[in-house]
Amino acid sequence: MTYSYARTGVLAAGAALALLCACGGGPAGAPGGGAAGSPTRPAGGRGDCVTPTGDQSTDVDGDGRADRVSDPSGSGRRLTVSFGDGSGDGHGTPVTARELAGRVPARHDVLAAVADFDDDGHVDLVLVVTPSSTPMDDPRNAEVRLRFGPVSPAGRADREERFPLFEASGVAVADYDHDDFPDLALYQYWGEGYHQIVALPGERGSGLGREPVPASRYTRPGGEQEGWDRLEDLPRSGLSAFLAPCVS
Ligand SMILES: [Ca+2]
Ligand SMILES: [Ca+2]
Ligand SMILES: [Ca+2]
Numbered sequence: 001m002t003y004s005y006a007r008t009g010v011l012a013a014g015a016a017l018a019l020l021c022a023c024g025g026g027p028a029g030a031p032g033g034g035a036a037g038s039p040t041r042p043a044g045g046r047g048d049c050v051t052p053t054g055d056q057s058t059d060v061d062g063d064g065r066a067d068r069v070s071d072p073s074g075s076g077r078r079l080t081v082s083f084g085d086g087s088g089d090g091h092g093t094p095v096t097a098r099e100l101a102g103r104v105p106a107r108h109d110v111l112a113a114v115a116d117f118d119d120d121g122h123v124d125l126v127l128v129v130t131p132s133s134t135p136m137d138d139p140r141n142a143e144v145r146l147r148f149g150p151v152s153p154a155g156r157a158d159r160e161e162r163f164p165l166f167e168a169s170g171v172a173v174a175d176y177d178h179d180d181f182p183d184l185a186l187y188q189y190w191g192e193g194y195h196q197i198v199a200l201p202g203e204r205g206s207g208l209g210r211e212p213v214p215a216s217r218y219t220r221p222g223g224e225q226e227g228w229d230r231l232e233d234l235p236r237s238g239l240s241a242f243l244a245p246c247v248s
Contacts, residue, residue, distance in 0.1 A: 048123070049246035057246050058123050059084075060114065062150030069114045070094065074236050075170030075187065076111035076128070083153045092153075100125060100155035101145070107132035111171045115182035115242070118207040122149030125157065126184060126208065130167045142167045144200075146207050163210050169195070174235040175242065176218035177201060182242060184208055185215060187231050197229045 047066065048058040056069040065084030068091050072078050080094035097112035104110055109130040116123045130142040142165045147157035170187030177183065181202035190196045198212035217223040 048243045050243045051246045056114065056243065058114070060123055060125070060149065061152050062122060065090070067091070071113075075172065075231060075234055076113050077109075077170070079112040079114070081114070081153075095153055095155075097127065100151070101127050101129060102155050104129055105132070109167075109169070111168065113171045113173050113184060115173045115184075115202070116149070117146070117182055117184070117202040118148060119181060119202070119204050120148070123151075124149045124207060125151045125155070126171070128165070128168050128171055128186070130169075141165075144208070148207060161207070165212065166190075170231050170234050172234045172236070173242075174199070175202075176213075176215060180242070185235050186212065187229065187234055188212065190228070194228045195231070196225065197233055 048056065051057055051068070057066045058069060059065065060067045060069065060081050061083060063084070065086060067084050068082040070080050070082070076097065079097045081100065082091035082094045084090055085092040098104060098110045100112060101110050111128040113126050114123050117126065118124065125147045127145040127147070128142055129145060144163050144165050146161045147155070148159040148161075149157060151157045165186070166188055168186040168188045172185045173182045174185045175181065175183055176185070176199050181204070183202045184200040186198050186200065187195055188198050197215040199215050199218065200212055201209040203209055214223070214225055215229075216225045220226060
């Protein structure tokens with residue numbers, strides 16, 4: 001079955017087709033990881049790396065200490081950042097995406113992802129805030145809040161840009177077009193009970209493209225959407241496309 005994208009009418013065109021390798025080819029299955037709970041040292045480049053448990057070690061607040069980004073949900077819903085404090089296992093109490101977002105009504109959904117989307121050397125925080133549900137079937141309007149790093153433990157950043165989007169119930173980091181810029185994958189409501197995975201391409205300067213591109217343009221020959229997507233179809237190995245395994 002083929003679906004059209006006529007609903008938005010604004011989807012970016014011309015994206016090069018590329019096959020997403022969900023299995024990565026990156027450093028998954030890092031050898032030599034330390035024992036659970038032991039501190040890890042960033043390896044290579046800016047110092048970002050992936051722990052054996054799949055967490056991201058990076059310096060979110062720019063204080064020179066590695067912080068740990070964890071998202072056991074794989075969809076941005078349970079993302080936390082444990083900021084390095086030099087004590088114990090080297091990390092403080094995990095700060096949730098909602099806490100990083102700041103003043104957000106309790107019934108609003110908050111999703112988050114972390115990556116250096118604008119390639120300036122500082123990891124950025126993207127929050128997707130969706131108002132509480134309505135009885136209407138229409139897609140709800142959400143707001144993307146892109147905070148350019150460094151981002152403080154209180155979620156503050158010197159620069160934030162906001163733009164609207166249809167509601168999303170999952171976010172993840174991927175590199176759909178293999179340009180070494182992290183892209184943001186969103187599991188977006190398409191109306192009438194259907195969802196589709198779309199991408200906001202990472203861009204130097206702006207951080208993220210503003211027009212969602214169906215992920216099928218990168219992942220399927222011909223780029224056609226075949227059926228509707230499930231939340232578990234969100235890319236789970238996005239970080240491994242960018243980061244090396246952590247070493248003790
Ligand atoms: Ca830090
Ligand atoms: Ca950045
Ligand atoms: Ca990319």
